[in-house]
Amino acid sequence: MSDGGARVRGLYHALDEQVRPLLARHADRLGCRRGCAHCCIDGLTVLQLEADRIVAAHAELLRTEAPAPAGRCALLDAEGACRVYEVRPYVCRTQGLPLRWFEEDEASGEIHEYRDICPINLEGPALATLGDEELWTLGPFEEHLLDANLELFGHDRRVALRDLFAKRC
Ligand code: SF4
Numbered sequence: 830m831s832d833g834g835a836r837v838r839g840l841y842h843a844l845d846e847q848v849r850p851l852l853a854r855h856a857d858r859l860g861c862r863r864g865c866a867h868c869c870i871d872g873l874t875v876l877q878l879e880a881d882r883i884v885a886a887h888a889e890l891l892r893t894e895a896p897a898p899a900g901r902c903a904l905l906d907a908e909g910a911c912r913v914y915e916v917r918p919y920v921c922r923t924q925g926l927p928l929r930w931f932e933e934d935e936a937s938g939e940i941h942e943y944r945d946i947c948p949i950n951l952e953g954p955a956l957a958t959l960g961d962e963e964l965w966t967l968g969p970f971e972e973h974l975l976d977a978n979l980e981l982f983g984h985d986r987r988v989a990l991r992d993l994f995a996k997r998c
Pocket residue numbers: 868869870873902903904905910911912913914917918921
């Protein structure tokens with residue numbers, strides 16, 4: 830495995846360790862399961878180290894199989910399951926969880942917190958009542974991933990998942 834492969838594998842391991850207690854905490858409201866592909870939208874892009882991880886693990890699939898039709902993530906199969914699930918990128922590993930993130934108000938410069946969750950997982954305690962640690966906070970992990978990518982490749986260009994396939998539909 831390349832340095833990049835080992836690096837991203839370590840990052841995903843650390844990520845999964847952080848996500849696991851959140852999955853347990855919200856098990857009652859999470860409807861995420863094999864075949865539910867609402868999050869698996871077309872046009873997703875990933876950093877180079879994530880793309881390389883998928884290619885290294887699924888070279889034959891990407892060479893011989895066709896991407897899913899336009900409008901769905903190219904990596905979905907006909908049953909709505911992910912064909913690269915064990916090496917799926919960061920964004921797919923936190924989908925479905927209650928999310929929080931911060932944005933700066935352009936006019937005032939104030940920082941505001943936002944919270945959201947997939948509509949399928951809406952039923953349950955209101956997001957506003959959850960403690961900060963009960964949501965996945967967007968931002969910090971993305972920075973780790975970007976730092977690693979910059980170290981390895983010296984750029985932050987993103988790769989479309991659809992472009993990983995040799996064939997085009
Ligand atoms: S890579 Fe897999 S889990 Fe992620 S959006 Fe595509 S099909 Fe869904």
